[in-house]
Amino acid sequence: MTDQDESHDARAGVAFTDIYVDDDIVDRVSDTLRSTRYVKGERVERFEAAFADRCGTDHAVGVNSGTAALLLSMQSAGIGPGDEVFVPGHTFFASVSPVLHLGATPVFVDVDPRTCTMDPDDLAAKAERAENPTAVVPVHLYGQLADLDAILDVADDHDLTVVEDACQAHFATRDGHTAGASGDAGAFSFYPSKNMTVGGDGGMLVTDDADLATRARRLRDHGRDEEGVHREVGLNYRMSEVSAAVGREQLDRVQEWNDARAAAAARYDGLLAAVDGVETPTVADGAQHVYHLYVVQVPAADRDPLRDYLAARDIETGVHYETPAHQHPAVAERVGDVSLPRTEALCDRIVSLPMHPRIAPEDVETVCAAVASYFEGKQGGVAESEPDDPADSGTTESDPEEPTDTSPARTDGGREESQ
Structure with missing residues (x-):
């Protein structure tokens, strides 16, 4: 829906969601297209810097989906075969698929039925029984943070890497925590129905860990470092300049x-x-x-x-x-x-x-x-x-x-x- 369409006739029904585009966003996209620089440019860098500042983290890495942000968060943290990763049973499939893709084993945790987020008590019990507990993925579902205070306590007790799935919780807070900023890494999605978007698929990884951010930047670009040397096997998870232009405009709103x-x-x-x-x-x-x-x-x-x-x-x-x-x-x-x-x-x-x-x-x-x-x-x-x-x-x-x-x-x- 554009800003010219202001009709809310109840007889026309009630839509589940509404995709909103205004002239400022159209202008940013037009300027980017005219620039002819569509990938690996300054717009992505500016969006990353602004998003990190808004989250309160040291680094942000723009990617082409929230799923990619989750995958690179886990891969850059070293999660792999033989590792057990705790994930909630109630979540979108993309919270789990990166675990499987990396050859790790998901260990499912029940939820608090009131908040629909991970139950820290069940997490603690399963971490005690696990053979190789390695990481936990608290999902901030529907727009509300999981109980990070309790989850981080369990993570400390068992030396777990914490990858926050903040794909549905842009800048939500709880008990002093901002979504994505309290774990080892956090992942956001910019799918069109999310609280903010980039005009299509897109995602962002945030972290305070400089080494993790460096590896994520390398992995999103075929494993290539700043000198153009392929240090490891990566794929193309890059965010486009057009996506970054839309995202930067939406971040202000x-x-x-x-x-x-x-x-x-x-x-x-x-x-x-x-x-x-x-x-x-x-x-x-x-x-x-x-x-x-x-x-x-x-x-x-x-x-x-x-x-x-x-x-x-x-x-x-x-x-x-x-x-x-x-x-x-x-x-x-x-x-x-x-x-x-x-x-x-x-x-x-x-x-x-x-x-x-x-x-x-x-x-x-x-x-x-x-x-x-x-x-x-x-x-x-x-x-x-x-x-x-x-x-x-x-x-x-x-x-x-x-x-x-x-x-x-x-x-x-x-x-x-x-x-």
């Missing part, structure tokens, strides 16, 4: 957008507080949530019917994530049977409601009214997916010659989310 997300979340919280059957997000004491996603919990039996009910009213939703990380076939064949009861129960209960910085108050009210209507109708035994009148959903009669989507607003967040 991300706090404003985070504040807007928090205001929308507060409105959701207030309107849903009285809805029996809905549990709104829990924000930990001392935490500043940046609401990459607004995720509620409902009874498992109601999750899919609720999504269908909202879809029939042209309200988009997602599920982040329906399949626990340890149950994906690519992981299960490597780790075998793993039981994480809280993670598995959580994955059946979560629903992501529309959230973005430009969501209008009336759109939040529309969503909440529909959620309340579903649960009120269920109590009365009359909840139905389809509205009484097609006009109520903002849809029109479809052309019989055109294919139709039976639930156009029910997006699959697990497939749409990336980093």
Whole structure:
């Protein structure tokens, strides 16, 4: 959506997210394209410096995805075959795939069902039993930091490398920690739906470790050092100059957008507080949530019917994530049977409601009214997916010659989310 499109007609439904582009960003991209310097230039360096300053770290390394930032964080820290790496069971697949790619073994940790982040007590118990505990990847999920104080204590006790997955938590804070800045390295994603983007895929690695940063810069460019010598085998994970130009412009605005997300979340919280059957997000004491996603919990039996009910009213939703990380076939064949009861129960209960910085108050009210209507109708035994009148959903009669989507607003967040 561009800044010329200011319409928020409730009859048109409520979109799950909103990609925003204005003239300043277009101008930065145009200037970069006219420069004809598209890779390995000053724009990436300036973006890296500004991002490191914003995080409070000594170094930042721009890459082409959040997944690359995670992979290079781990690889540059020396994680490899035989190492055991602790990861939460509830996360996007990219928190786990770099561990597997490096030949290390993921050890899955259950979550705190209130915050949906890694449970430090389960981490401590599994670290005690591990044969070769090497690293931990606390995931700051949905925009809220994991309990870093407790996790860092466990890491100190077992000499674990800490790689923060901050791909969904740009500049969130908790107990004095800023996302990405307290571990050995932190990884951010700039996928288009994130709190800030680079106009496509992109990522950033941050660290205070000069040696780790130097190795990450080498590995992102085919293992090549500043003299052009290939010191080790690397691949191409470079960030483009165009991406950096967009990112630098967005960096100046991300706090404003985070504040807007928090205001929308507060409105959701207030309107849903009285809805029996809905549990709104829990924000930990001392935490500043940046609401990459607004995720509620409902009874498992109601999750899919609720999504269908909202879809029939042209309200988009997602599920982040329906399949626990340890149950994906690519992981299960490597780790075998793993039981994480809280993670598995959580994955059946979560629903992501529309959230973005430009969501209008009336759109939040529309969503909440529909959620309340579903649960009120269920109590009365009359909840139905389809509205009484097609006009109520903002849809029109479809052309019989055109294919139709039976639930156009029910997006699959697990497939749409990336980093």
